[in-house]
Each structure stands twice: as C-alpha cells, then as structure tokens.
Amino acid sequence: MSPSPSAVQELFRSCFGDRADGVWLAPGRANLMGEHTDYNEGFVLPFALGQGIVAAAARRDDSSGRRLVLCSAQEPGSVAEVSLDGLSPGQVSGWAAYPAGVAWALAAAGYAVPGACVAFDSDVPAGAGLSSSAALECATALALTELAGVAVDRRELAAMTRRGENEFVGVPSGIMDQSASLLGQRGHALLLDCRSLETSQVPFDPAAAAAQLLLINTRARHELTAGQYGRRRAECEQAARLLGVPSLRYLTDVADTDRLTDPVLRRRARHVVTDDQRVLEVVGFLTRGSGSGSGDVLGEIGRLLTQAHVSLRDDFEVSWPEADVAVDAALTAGALGARMIGGGFGGSVLSLVRAEAAEPVRAAVAEAFGRRAWTAPEFLPADPSDGARRLGLQ
Ligand code: ADP
Ligand code: MG
Numbered sequence: 001m002s003p004s005p006s007a008v009q010e011l012f013r014s015c016f017g018d019r020a021d022g023v024w025l026a027p028g029r030a031n032l033m034g035e036h037t038d039y040n041e042g043f044v045l046p047f048a049l050g051q052g053i054v055a056a057a058a059r060r061d062d063s064s065g066r067r068l069v070l071c072s073a074q075e076p077g078s079v080a081e082v083s084l085d086g087l088s089p090g091q092v093s094g095w096a097a098y099p100a101g102v103a104w105a106l107a108a109a110g111y112a113v114p115g116a117c118v119a120f121d122s123d124v125p126a127g128a129g130l131s132s133s134a135a136l137e138c139a140t141a142l143a144l145t146e147l148a149g150v151a152v153d154r155r156e157l158a159a160m161t162r163r164g165e166n167e168f169v170g171v172p173s174g175i176m177d178q179s180a181s182l183l184g185q186r187g188h189a190l191l192l193d194c195r196s197l198e199t200s201q202v203p204f205d206p207a208a209a210a211a212q213l214l215l216i217n218t219r220a221r222h223e224l225t226a227g228q229y230g231r232r233r234a235e236c237e238q239a240a241r242l243l244g245v246p247s248l249r250y251l252t253d254v255a256d257t258d259r260l261t262d263p264v265l266r267r268r269a270r271h272v273v274t275d276d277q278r279v280l281e282v283v284g285f286l287t288r289g290s291g292s293g294s295g296d297v298l299g300e301i302g303r304l305l306t307q308a309h310v311s312l313r314d315d316f317e318v319s320w321p322e323a324d325v326a327v328d329a330a331l332t333a334g335a336l337g338a339r340m341i342g343g344g345f346g347g348s349v350l351s352l353v354r355a356e357a358a359e360p361v362r363a364a365v366a367e368a369f370g371r372r373a374w375t376a377p378e379f380l381p382a383d384p385s386d387g388a389r390r391l392g393l394q
Contacts, residue, residue, distance in 0.1 A: 016071075028132055029049055035312055035340075057144070065085045101167075116143070182388050215379065323340040
C-alpha cells in the first residue's frame with residue numbers, strides 16, 4: 001500500500017520536466033484509544049497506517065529567490081508556487097499552506113530551507129480523520145531536510161510540523177498526528193504521554209491473532225467541527241480550573257469529576273478521565289498479551305473501543321449519525337468493538353474484527369448506509385505500519 005514511488009516520479013516529471021532527487025513517504029494514522037485527551041495533557045495511542053503520502057522532490061536553485069513549487073495528484077491541473085523569502089502566516093491559502101507551513105516552521109527553527117520542487121501522491125483520503133494533513137507535512141519535512149542535508153531528530157520534526165499546522169495553516173491540532181506519522185513502527189502502536197511528551201512502542205499486531213482493524217470512512221463531514229472543537233477545549237479547561245488542577249490529566253479518579261455541579265462539564269471531564277484510563281488499560285492488555293490475541297486480549301480491547309464510542313457519543317457529544325450507525329451495524333454483525341476516531345462530527349470509525357467477521361461487518365455497514373440512502377462508506381485496512389521514511393528510487 002501507499003502510492004508507488006514510480007507513479008509519483010512520473011508525476012514529478014510531468015509537472016517539472018525533470019527527475020526527482022528522491023522520494024519520501026509519510027503515513028496517515030489511526031488512533032486506537034485516547035480521543036480529546038491530547039490537549040488535556042493525557043494519553044493517546046495512535047499507530048501509523050499502511051496508507052500514506054509520497055513526495056518526490058528535487059532542489060531548485062533560483063537566481064531570483066528561493067521558491068517552493070508544488071503539485072499533487074489529488075489537486076490536478078494546479079501548480080502552487082510559494083516564495084520562501086519573507087514567508088509568513090496568512091500568505092498561502094489552500095492545500096499548499098500545509099507544505100509551506102513546514103518550510104516556514106523549519107526556517108523559524110533556524111534550518112536553511114532550500115528552494116525545491118515537490119510532487120505529492122496519496123492514498124489517504126483527505127478529511128476522513130486519518131490525518132492526510134500530517135502525512136503531507138511529514139513527507140514535506142523529510143524531503144526538505146534531506147535535500148538540505150540536515151538530519152533532524154524526529155521529535156523535533158514532529159514539533160515543527162505541528163507548529164506549521166497550528167500557526168501557519170491555522171488549525172489548532174495536538175502533537176499526536178505528526179508523532180504517529182514520524183515515530184510509528186510496524187506491528188506497534190505508539191503510547192504518547194501528552195504531558196511529558198514521552199513515547200513508547202507498544203506491540204500491537206492483530207493479524208498475528210487472525211484479526212484485523214477495519215476503518216470505515218463514513219464520508220460525512222458536518223459543518224460544526226471547528227467551533228465545537230474550540231468549545232470542547234474551553235469546557236475542559238473550565239472543568240480543570242473548577243477542580244483546581246492544571247489540566248484534566250491530573251485527575252486519576254473518575255469520582256473526582258462528581259464535584260463539578262454543571263452536568264455538561266461533568267460529562268466532558270468524565271470522558272477525558274475515563275478515556276485516559278482506557279488508553280492505559282489497552283496498553284496493559286497489549287503488554288501482557290505481547291501484542292497479539294493470547295487469552296482474550298482482542299475481546300477486551302474491542303470492549304474498550306465500544307465503551308470509548310459510548311463515552312464520545314454521550315459524554316463528550318462529538319459523534320455523528322453516520323458513525324453511530326456504522327458502530328451499531330458493525331457490532332451487530334460480530335465486530336469485537338468499534339468507535340469513532342478523530343475530533344468528531346465526521347470522518348472515520350475504527351473497528352476490530354476477527355478475520356472471519358470482516359466481510360459480514362463490511363456488508364452490514366454498507367447495507368445500513370444504503371437503507372438510509374447515505375453515500376456508501378469506504379472500507380480501508382488499518383495495519384500498524386512503519387513511520388515516515390525515504391523510499392528507494394527505481
Ligand atoms: P485529515 O487530516 O483528517 O485528512 P484535514 O482537514 O486536517 O483532514 O486535512 C485535509 C487537507 O489536507 C485537505 O483539504 C488538503 O488541503 C490537504 N491534503 C491532504 N491530502 C492531500 C493531497 N494528497 N494533496 C494535496 N493536499 C492534500
Ligand atoms: Mg488533519
């Protein structure tokens with residue numbers, strides 16, 4: 001999986017009439033557990049997907065100032081050109097803002113960013129909650145730093161690409177997506193402590209236990225997203241303030257949230273505290289079960305996935321109708337568990353299924369959508385995969 005290096009080199013040649021110096025791949029991600037916990041300084045457990053964005057890139061030496069010239073197979077017919085001299089937030093709009101934001105953040109951190117031509121190709125659906133944006137940023141970051149001949153620590157790259165997305169593109173996202181894309185390892189999920197920024201690799205290989213993770217792209221995106229995300233962040237901060245802690249991460253007992261008199265704030269805080277606990281429970285099961293399905297590790301993880309969905313739906317109130325229907329249909333058809341992933345109000349559902357239940361689950365979800373005359377969902381495998389890297393040129 002992930003688009004082939006030869007196809008993106010071909011695209012590079014057709015956009016720029018020349019050969020690329022190299023091809024880099026950065027994967028999208030799914031999050032096994034821990035939603036809306038990142039900005040509460042809690043735990044998340046994402047993994048890198050087999051699907052990703054590839055970037056074919058070459059340095060360019062412009063006499064008239066450094067430029068980033070960009071094309072993408074998913075944005076046919078348009079070549080974006082960005083001047084790197086004096087680049088600042090607000091100057092670039094549209095998809096080119098993501099790669100330009102990376103160049104801006106690298107320069108802000110003191111790295112000499114060369115002018116470059118970059119062609120992108122992707123098999124991560126954009127806007128499906130699988131972080132095509134982080135894949136685009138991380139592929140750009142690897143390409144630009146390697147073209148510049150500098151080796152940058154992956155954690156620093158994660159921080160810089162995130163800064164580009166936050167400050168240049170203007171999306172207030174956490175550090176999870178870029179960390180998963182840059183630090184992912186095949187057969188593992190990445191435990192990330194968003195307070196200390198410590199990470200550890202947790203063995204996770206459902207295929208070894210004759211199971212699989214199945215992504216269901218609900219193809220829905222409800223317009224509320226941006227405002228609701230900000231509102232949830234503000235509610236969590238208010239709850240922490242009222243409880244006298246720096247962030248909700250500092251609560252270790254869900255009973256502490258009972259001290260909140262406002263029922264909405266109490267529900268929001270309860271989701272965050274219980275989701276942090278679910279991350280650690282999943283890690284416990286995986287660590288004891290060596291990442292596979294010994295005992296009923298997968299059954300336990302499935303149960304926690306579904307519990308997390310109920311919490312996101314009822315306590316945090318960020319689910320959407322297509323996700324609820326996909327989760328219910330998947331469970332009825334025999335999935336071990338399922339939950340919405342991402343910020344909410346659109347995107348994808350992640351389900352854990354034993355191999356023999358995969359087809360019935362797909363059929364049941366498709367049928368449930370068809371019955372409601374909704375756009376057919378897209379099914380994608382979600383295999384914990386390696387993080388961003390340079391690919392060999394053919
Ligand atoms: P997600 O990260 O969940 O996929 P976002 O809204 O954060 O959704 O990012 C999607 C945006 O990233 C797209 O609207 C587009 O601007 C950019 N993008 C993603 N993939 C590509 C691609 N292959 N080519 C060009 N731009 C892309
Ligand atoms: Mg994104």
